[in-house]
Amino acid sequence: QVQVLESGGGSVHSGGSLTLSCTASGEHVHDSSRCMGWFRQTQGNMRERVATIYTGDSTSHYLDSVKGRFTISADNAANTISLQMNSLQPEDTAKYYCAAAPSFYGSSHCLNEKIYTMWGQGTQVTVSS
Numbered sequence: 001q002v003q004v005l006e007s008g009g010g011s012v013h014s015g016g017s018l019t020l021s022c023t024a025s026g027e028h029v030h031d032s033s034r035c036m037g038w039f040r041q042t043q044g045n046m047r048e049r050v051a052t053i054y055t056g057d058s059t060s061h062y063l064d065s066v067k068g069r070f071t072i073s074a075d076n077a078a079n080t081i082s083l084q085m086n087s088l089q090p091e092d093t094a095k096y097y098c099a100a101a102p103s104f105y106g107s108s109h110c111l112n113e114k115i116y117t118m119w120g121q122g123t124q125v126t127v128s129s
Contacts, residue, residue, distance in 0.1 A: 002026040002118045006098045009123030012088055018125060020083040022098030024118070032103030033057075035110035036081045038072065040094035040125075047113075050096070053081055054107035061111055066092075088127045095122040 008020035020038065033056025041047040051072040053060040060072050071084045085092065099116035101109070109115050 002100055004098050004100050004118050004120040006096070006120040006123045008083075009096065009125050011126040011128065014089055014127055014129050016088050016127070017084070017086045018088065019085065020096055020098070020123060020125075022081050022083075022120060024079040024100045033076055034103040035101040035105055035107065035115060036074065037099055037110065037116065038081075038083045039097045039099060039113070039116075040092075041097070042094045047097070049111070049113055051083060052110040054110050055079070055081065057107065059107045059110070085125070088125075090127045090129050093125060093127050095124050097122045 003025050006022045010018060012018055035052060035054055037052035038050040039047050040050050050066055051062045051070055053072045053074050055074040055076040058074050069087045074081045098120040100118040101115040105115045
């Protein structure tokens with residue numbers, strides 16, 4: 001079983017920056033590359049996929065509204081991904097969740113939210129105007 005643990009988050013003013021980090025740990029987690037990603041949800045709204053990455057080759061995808069502002073990166077050896085968030089806006093306020101998919105899914109599956117079966121507890125990001 002793989003466990004996912006997030007860190008980072010917090011409160012900033014509009015235009016500020018934050019970095020989120022996420023580590024997957026557990027049996028055999030170091031043996032394989034996998035899809036990992038960041039998702040966010042606000043109260044009363046559906047969860048949305050912010051950014052995904054395939055840890056084996058760092059192929060990444062972004063939500064249109066964060067392109068150019070957020071950067072996802074992976075350290076495959078450490079099974080860690082990070083999300084650098086710049087030029088944060090109040091509409092980025094949400095609880096951010098890190099998720100990992102089983103390693104048998106290749107990079108072509110990373111955009112399919114249904115493959116993400118291992119989730120962290122979430123970390124709050126609040127951006128004030």
